[in-house]
Amino acid sequence: MPLVNVKLIEGVFTPEQKREMIHRLTEAMVEIEGEALRQVTWVVVDEVKSGDWGVGGNGLTTADVHALQGRASAAA
Template identity: 45%
Template sequence: MPLIEVTTFKNELSAEQSELLIERITQSVTETTSEKLREVTWVIIKEVNDSQWGVGGKALTLADVKSLIDG
């Protein structure tokens, strides 16, 4: 029974994006292993509040991450 945990900032993903992410992760697991695992593959999306996630010694916010993505 695969269990995949994805951690994102709170409100980073819309409900539609979460559903698509779960669908695609499950699809990837079954393509890589066995279709038999589809019904027992768990995907959990955990949300973290701003400033409770850091990199390089600096606490980040969702705005910081979006700024990194946008370049």
């Protein structure tokens, strides 16, 4: 039934953070749709390769997002 698709740059969020996203997005949909649709609410997290995501004509990397978050990239 409902499908929530989340696109992220790879390596930005931890597995725990992605699980939390799935949980919270499901809860938000259940609040809107009702409890009966919980079991058929899908949340898909797609990770886009670092550098394959563009904003304003420029590629955005995992390191760029980590810099925006104010933390060092694990790849740096």
